[in-house]
Amino acid sequence: MLQAIDLTKRYAPEAPPSLNALNLTVNAGEIFCLLGQNGAGKTTTINLFLGFIQPTSGKATINGLTVANHPKETKKFLAYLPETVMLYPNLTGLENLQFFSKLAGFSYKLDELTLILAEAGLQTEAHAKRVGSYSKGMRQKVGIAIALAKQAKVLLLDEPTSGLDPKASNEFSDLLLKLSDKGTAILMATHDIFRSKEVGTRIGIMRAGHLVETLPAADLTANELEAIYLQTV
Numbered sequence: 001m002l003q004a005i006d007l008t009k010r011y012a013p014e015a016p017p018s019l020n021a022l023n024l025t026v027n028a029g030e031i032f033c034l035l036g037q038n039g040a041g042k043t044t045t046i047n048l049f050l051g052f053i054q055p056t057s058g059k060a061t062i063n064g065l066t067v068a069n070h071p072k073e074t075k076k077f078l079a080y081l082p083e084t085v086m087l088y089p090n091l092t093g094l095e096n097l098q099f100f101s102k103l104a105g106f107s108y109k110l111d112e113l114t115l116i117l118a119e120a121g122l123q124t125e126a127h128a129k130r131v132g133s134y135s136k137g138m139r140q141k142v143g144i145a146i147a148l149a150k151q152a153k154v155l156l157l158d159e160p161t162s163g164l165d166p167k168a169s170n171e172f173s174d175l176l177l178k179l180s181d182k183g184t185a186i187l188m189a190t191h192d193i194f195r196s197k198e199v200g201t202r203i204g205i206m207r208a209g210h211l212v213e214t215l216p217a218a219d220l221t222a223n224e225l226e227a228i229y230l231q232t233v
């Protein structure tokens with residue numbers, strides 16, 4: 001569903017690669033968590049899949065299509081959640097969902113939008129409130145609702161749980177597991193070792209542009225993962 005083939009990015013010709021020959025496949029229903037210190041290349045990887053930046057060599061593909069050659073088509077399969085989801089603060093959660101799903105070419109009835117918001121875990125009394133009054137966790141839920149409404153086959157997340165309290169972070173993990181059960185392929189850059197272990201199918205550890213370890217989450221405890229992380233970075 002989502003594949004990197006020798007994917008390499010240098011921001012300047014004389015600079016070392018920020019991403020160096022990444023080879024990675026994330027299949028439908030998998031959650032791949034990318035760990036690594038600041039500057040390891042996680043956001044660069046996500047941005048290449050989003051088509052926000054162009055690779056220096058190699059390719060990123062989504063659903064078999066090369067992102068650099070098919071930027072519009074590949075975006076149709078995608079939903080993206082950055083650390084802070086960009087929503088219109090003066091619109092309600094429901095109106096934001098309606099707006100962004102229309103933008104993606106879907107025209108849902110109001111009761112359908114309400115069901116999607118509920119599926120994303122947003123409490124009913126918040127649906128008609130302005131997003132400007134929402135907590136970070138509530139905004140993330142609207143972001144997930146947008147991914148659900150777009151019927152995204154691929155979800156890219158860049159540090160989505162940073163700044164969330166443990167309960168909100170736990171609810172967020174449950175939502176990711178729900179999406180992966182529906183067959184969504186998920187690539188998440190994160191610093192949260194514990195959550196990676198909780199939700200990840202596989203966990204990749206990056207260092208200086210290299211993916212240096214790929215581990216199946218089921219075989220490790222969170223403490224073991226942390227120990228490997230600290231030895232690796």
Ligand SMILES: Nc1ncnc2c1ncn2[C@@H]1O[C@H](COP(=O)(O)OP(=O)(O)OP(=O)(O)O)[C@@H](O)[C@H]1O
Nearest residue numbers: 011012018036037038039040041042043044045189
């Ligand atoms: N637009 C840019 N121009 C030049 N260098 C960049 C640019 N964006 C990122 N870099 C460099 O590329 C390297 C990888 O950065 P990247 O943002 O991908 O790391 P990261 O793993 O996401 O870090 P963080 O955890 O801090 O978000 C860093 O050395 C960074 O300085």
